[in-house]
Amino acid sequence: MFSKLLYRKRTLIARKCTQAKCHALSKQTLRLSSSSAPPGNILIQEDETVQHVKPYSEIPGPRAIPILGNTWRVMPIIGQYDISDTAKVSFELHREYGKIVKLSNLVGRPDLLFLYDADEIEKVYRQESVTPFRPSMPCLVKYKGDVRKDFFGTLGGVVGVHGEPWKKFRTTVQKPILQVQTVKKYIEPIEDVTKDFISKMLAMKDENGEMPSDFDNEIHKWALECIGRVALDTRLGCMDPHLPPDSEPQKIIDAAKYALRNIAIMELRFPFWRYFPTTLWTRYVANMDYFVEICTKYIYAAMERLKNKVVKDEKELSLIERILASEKDPKIATIFALDLILVGIDTISMAVCSILYQLATRQEQQEKLHEELKQVLPDPNEPLTAKKLDEMVFLKAFVKEVFRMYSTVIGNGRTLQEDTILLGYKVPKGVQVVFPTVVTGNMEEYISEAHKFYPERWIKEKCGNHYVHPFASLPYGYGARMCLGRRFADLEIQVLLAKIFRSYKLEFNHKPLDYKVTFMYAPDGELTFKMIDR
Numbered sequence: 338m339f340s341k342l343l344y345r346k347r348t349l350i351a352r353k354c355t356q357a358k359c360h361a362l363s364k365q366t367l368r369l370s371s372s373s374a375p376p377g378n379i380l381i382q383e384d385e386t387v388q389h390v391k392p393y394s395e396i397p398g399p400r401a402i403p404i405l406g407n408t409w410r411v412m413p414i415i416g417q418y419d420i421s422d423t424a425k426v427s428f429e430l431h432r433e434y435g436k437i438v439k440l441s442n443l444v445g446r447p448d449l450l451f452l453y454d455a456d457e458i459e460k461v462y463r464q465e466s467v468t469p470f471r472p473s474m475p476c477l478v479k480y481k482g483d484v485r486k487d488f489f490g491t492l493g494g495v496v497g498v499h500g501e502p503w504k505k506f507r508t509t510v511q512k513p514i515l516q517v518q519t520v521k522k523y524i525e526p527i528e529d530v531t532k533d534f535i536s537k538m539l540a541m542k543d544e545n546g547e548m549p550s551d552f553d554n555e556i557h558k559w560a561l562e563c564i565g566r567v568a569l570d571t572r573l574g575c576m577d578p579h580l581p582p583d584s585e586p587q588k589i590i591d592a593a594k595y596a597l598r599n600i601a602i603m604e605l606r607f608p609f610w611r612y613f614p615t616t617l618w619t620r621y622v623a624n625m626d627y628f629v630e631i632c633t634k635y636i637y638a639a640m641e642r643l644k645n646k647v648v649k650d651e652k653e654l655s656l657i658e659r660i661l662a663s664e665k666d667p668k669i670a671t672i673f674a675l676d677l678i679l680v681g682i683d684t685i686s687m688a689v690c691s692i693l694y695q696l697a698t699r700q701e702q703q704e705k706l707h708e709e710l711k712q713v714l715p716d717p718n719e720p721l722t723a724k725k726l727d728e729m730v731f732l733k734a735f736v737k738e739v740f741r742m743y744s745t746v747i748g749n750g751r752t753l754q755e756d757t758i759l760l761g762y763k764v765p766k767g768v769q770v771v772f773p774t775v776v777t778g779n780m781e782e783y784i785s786e787a788h789k790f791y792p793e794r795w796i797k798e799k800c801g802n803h804y805v806h807p808f809a810s811l812p813y814g815y816g817a818r819m820c821l822g823r824r825f826a827d828l829e830i831q832v833l834l835a836k837i838f839r840s841y842k843l844e845f846n847h848k849p850l851d852y853k854v855t856f857m858y859a860p861d862g863e864l865t866f867k868m869i870d871r
């Protein structure tokens with residue numbers, strides 16, 4: 338039995354969607370923490386309708402079986418949900434159970450609560466504390482806090498770290514990495530990397546003018562070269578046309594893929610790795626150790642360079658040099674670099690795979706982009722500037738539309754820090770709430786003509802009556818824990834698209850590809866784009 342609760346619900350409020358500059362209708366309800374709630378099981382809305390607050394146990398969802406709970410559902414062969422296709426699972430749960438779905442009794446982890454209501458997602462985000470808890474990566478928590486406690490000590494970084502230690506670290510690094518001035522300094526270096534990448538693409542064309550079957554790995558190399566320039570202050574040499582499989586860059590890419598792409602398996606299937614060193618866990622640790630070694634090597638080299646540098650103004654310093662100059666302990670820069678490299682390769686690479694595939698299969702839209710680029714860059718060889726990037730309005734809208742329709746990160750989430758009423762159910766603290774943006778970003782209720790690929794919906798002057806709920810599609814998350822690399826991710830994507838599509842056309846003349854989740858949601862198959870001179 339649960340106690341009786343009584344509270345007021347705010348009425349619907351119509352408001353302009355700030356993100357899309359289009360109007361969105363949103364309703365908000367008040368949070369009800371167990372301590373502040375008056376007793377009762379009735380919820381009175383401002384329009385005086387009465388609704389009952391239902392217990393957590395009544396939330397619909399797949400039924401758990403004894404001993405194996407719901408874990409069996411994600412097991413190979415016997416499970417009904419394929420863990421490698423979490424996007425499909427997200428759609429299936431919504432179709433079968435509605436806007437709130439509970440996956441309970443998962444062995445070794447808290448319940449997962451899938452929430453498909455943008456207003457309620459907004460509520461959870463807006464009510465989060467100054468130390469939001471993103472439920473992710475217990476394997477990384479074990480690695481940083483247990484296996485390599487000797488290295489990390491009390492400095493865990495930001496990824497997989499929570500509470501005060503997270504806040505302290507994030508406060509130290511957030512200002513430099515999110516400052517527009519810092520990001521602008523990297524336009525030229527990122528453009529240099531991208532020019533090298535395009536030369537490489539031209540050299541890679543086969544007799545049909547197509548990219549090789551492992552072109553996605555080439556995109557990973559471009560992404561690593563960019564992030565290496567930002568987080569390690571070095572050019573790692575990924576653009577070398579003859580990189581052997583055991584080269585340092587390829588080993589970093591493989592390690593990042595391994596660390597991220599096995600997370601779902603380690604977290605959702607029976608967590609044997611918690612109790613004894615499984616093969617998966619042993620390889621995970623070896624990969625993470627490799628990251629520690631690489632980051633230590635390059636950050637100490639950057640520190641040595643800085644010692645011999647005559648600096649007149651802080652503005653002359655790179656991102657890493659700023660952190661090294663302001664923090665006594667070089668481990669802060671090393672652990673920061675490790676977090677950025679760990680999550681900054683696969684995310685952006687898969688986003689780029691998806692965006693290029695969408696452009697290559699939407700020739701009309703690609704022409705619009707080319708026309709815009711011709712206007713902003715009449716001379717294709719003139720260097721990019723912040724002002725020119727600002728003027729690429731259609732380019733940015735196209736990227737947002739890909740993120741909305743094919744959400745690269747299929748969802749985000751928060752562990753509730755307090756009991757909360759969600760869609761009329763009393764959800765206890767500790768439950769992990771999942772926001773499946775891959776589904777909410779495609780719901781007609783929140784996005785007009787959601788099924789239509791329409792980049793203009795993101796352009797104020799062109800969106801007409803289209804509305805976008807501001808919490809239906811949040812590619813970089815929201816609030817104090819929002820993506821730390823978002824400014825660099827946007828910059829890298831913009832530079833790449835501007836450089837390719839100003840001078841070349843991409844086509845994809847093969848069977849359409851399905852989307853699938855590895856760690857990110859991206860086209861599943863060979864990206865053999867045909868590259869044609871303009």
Ligand code: HEM
Pocket residue numbers: 471495496497507564676677678680681682684685688745746748749750811812813814815816817818819820821822823825826
């Ligand atoms: C298109 C590419 C990317 C997407 C879609 C993306 C998306 C996200 C999302 C959804 C989160 C969780 C935010 C939240 O909990 O509210 C996140 C966190 C994070 N991202 Fe990104 N990201 C991308 C690229 C990058 C890159 C390139 C870097 C590094 C340079 C990066 C670094 C981080 C870090 C460090 C966090 C953890 C922040 C924290 O917990 O305090 N991301 N990202």
